Amino acid sequence: MSDTQTLIENRPPSVAALFLERVAATPDAEAYRYPVPAPSGQGPDDWKSLSWAEAADRVHAIAAGLIELGVQPEQRVALASSTRIEWILVDLGIMCAGAATTTVYPQTNADESAYILSDSESRVLIAENAAQLAKAREKRAELPDLTHVVVVDTDGADLSEDWVLSLAELEQRGAAYLEENPELIKKKVAAITSTQLATLIYTSGTTGRPKGVRLPHDNWSYMAKAIAATGLCTADDVQYLWLPLAHVFGKVLTSGQIELGHVTAVDGRVEKIIDNLPVVQPTYMAAVPRIFEKVYNGVAAKARAGGGAKYKIFQWAAEVAREYAKVTQDNFRRTGTASAPFGLTAKHKVADTLVYAKIREAFGGRLRACISGSAALAPDIGYFFSGAGIHILEGYGLTESSAASLVNPGDAYRTGTVGKPLPGTEVRIADDGEVLLRGPGIMESYHGLPEKTAEVLEPDGWFHTGDIGELSPDGYLRITDRKKDLIKTSGGKYIAPAEVEGQFKAVCPYVSNILVHGADRNFCTALIALDEPSILGWAEQNGLGGKKYADVVASPEVQKLVQGYVDQLNEGLQRWQTIKKFRVLPRDLDIEHGELTPSLKLKRPVVERTFKPLIDEMYAGTREA
Known part of the structure; x- marks a missing residue:
């Protein structure tokens, strides 16, 4: 059995167990960085850190607080918040309590939020702020299962009713409960089975009500081990995490980080990405194609604003980048060396000094790779960044497959493809061109919808993605479109x-x-x-x-x-x-x-x-x- 197979097959039953292992292994190492905004937006944010042991103190207190509120294993705790450090701590707290997280986007309106809370039978809602609390208040009569709302940022929130409390109070109550029951979390985590529900993520359907995707603990434990097995990330990395954690793509990144133990800087404010990159100086970052398109358009617009000569230089450099990327990727595929002819290399060196170096600096100067997913990246934009030294590794997955089913392998990445399957995942193309997936990352079912589940999940485990694709002879997948599109x-x-x-x-x-x-x-x-x-x-x-x-x-x-x-x-x-x-x-x-x-x-x-x-x-x- 290979080391990779051993790593994946010997996975623990849950990420909660992985988290306890990580804390025991590197308690004093830095786990997370997060910004504390300056008062009234004056001056730059102050970034703070949490070690794994400090993170565990908060996670355990949250878990114990939820247990003290009466939350039982597999019962749902909804989390309506933007991406921030508390999102990760609460999600881990829910898992360590043996309960399951229902994710709710903060932009979701009151009606759809109420539908998700009702359909999931969520017992507790962790609300980011007064606005999220207001939605729950407005629909409380329609939510008989909801017993408590816990507010993270209490600014302007009315906590006077006994069913509403702050996250700080929940943690205080949990810490007191732990003093009386010091082995509580260890016992709860030890009792979690791999098939137990960990996460219920509602897909944002284009028509009708969203469907709840049931993802057991084993999905995330597998993802953590499979991501580590790809070798794309290491314990020395610094990840910049801004993606919505309510989305499966954001959520899977937290599992991989726990297995590897590297630093993650967390800030979901999209408008702060450009400011944060030089501060965080990440070595890798995940994003959706729209972000790369915006950066590309911004660079082009800036060059155009600099006058005709500057714009001509940019256009020349962009073409050189694309040509260089295509040639080096093709040579790597054929020979294992990312080489280019002397003339093209010389032009690339000049373009690097004039254009590419500034782009890499804007990304923080240390970026080794970006992971792109959720939608297709235009190949010409991918080739531009590749040639400029920003290596975008496209990946592929769905909510129903725990986000990461395929990803481009490091140096051997191929722009325009979504790479190869993660270790332990299988992919094949049906007769009509549809991409089918099978493996430990596939969902258990759609929540309460057996007929919908049967439409996409075969008895032998093959999942119908609804995407049309092509497989190269050496296993790289190219997605051509949505079947229904x-x-x-x-x-x-x-x-x-x-x-x-x-x-x-x-x-x-x-x-x-x-x-x-x-x-x-x-x-x-x-x-x-x-x-x-x-x-x-x-x-x-x-x-x-x-x-x-x-x-x-x-x-x-x-x-x-x-x-x-x-x-x-x-x-x-x-x-x-x-x-x-x-x-x-x-x-x-x-x-x-x-x-x-x-x-x-x-x-x-x-x-x-x-x-x-x-x-x-x-x-x-x-x-x-």
Whole structure:
């Protein structure tokens, strides 16, 4: 048996057990860093640290506090909060109590929050602040199972009712309970079985109510060991964690860190990413493609603002980066060495001094790799960053597979693919092109929905992902589209909209979101949303300064600008894929309007419904209109 197999097969029954092992092994090592904002936003944040032993003190107190409130094994404790240090401590506390975490995005409205709390039969809600408490208060009559709300940040929160208490009070009560029962946590963790429910994550469905995905303790224990077995991370790493922890992609990163014991800097404020990177100086970071697109667009916009010469240098450097990345990746695949011809290497060295070094510095200067997941990264953007020395390793997984099913292997990564299966996970392609997965990371079931479970989970363990993909002879997977998102034109041609959308994002530095439409039509159209800071910067330089975003994007100048990029896109497409008409949207797509999921994936049916008049307008006068 190989070391990898031994590592995975000898896994403990739970991450709670892994956590106790980690604390015993390296009690004084730094575990977490987190910011304490300066008063009234004056000056930089003050970053504090917790050692593993200090983290354990808080985790155990939270666990004991929940037990003292009457929470039993496998009972649900809901967690409605943005990503912050308390999220991790509470989640570990819930697991160490033998209970199960139900995750709720803080942006979720009161109705959907109440549905999740009710469907999961959550007994306790850990609410981040007064706003999350208010939602529970508003819907309390609909939540007979909910006995307590615990508030993390009590600023402005009314704690006068006996069913509401602060996290500080819960920890105090838990610490007192532990004094009387010092072996409590050890016993609770020892009693956890691998099949016991650990996490209930509700998928943000594009239609209808979200489904609760039941993930037992063994899913996370396997993920922790499998991530360590890839060798992508080490005990010396510093991870910058800002992803929503309510999402499975964020959550899986906490399991891997416990196994490896490296430092994680936690701050979920997306607007602080650019400020935090030079402070945290991470060695690795996970992100969704939208973040890399924003960085790329920002760099391009800054170069353009610097004048024609600077922009020409940037465009040249971007092409050199892409060419260098393609050549070195291809050579590594064939020979095991990431080499490039002398002339290209010389050009790359000049471009590195002029452009790439500054980009790496903006990421903190120590970034070894980024993990990208949740949606497809446009290959041209991936190649740009690869050539600039920011290595983006795309991975793949779903909520139903505990997030990480495949990931690109370190030096052997291939842009445009999602890599190879994690040790212990199997992948195959069905006759219709659908990607099927099997392994210890696959969910137990959808909560209370046996028929829905049977639709996607075969009796022999194969899970139907709903994604279409291709496997290379040496096991690299490329996702081409969502099965249900494939467009069939009235002419009978199939089109993968995500592929066309990804190409446009690489061509147009001003795009924020794009939706390609064309099912049962005789040509394709697109709805295009522009990135506000980028397009307003362009407007300043092109005689439209001072105008509002909606006025800028509706202007003939912007229509002409976007048309140029659409023409450029169409040059590289098959005739039936080309975008014949487009509309620039009056605002960007967002989570608040339900057009994006919290992990910034496009909800196609919602966007098409919201902007139906614009779609109809584009097809007016054609045969199918």
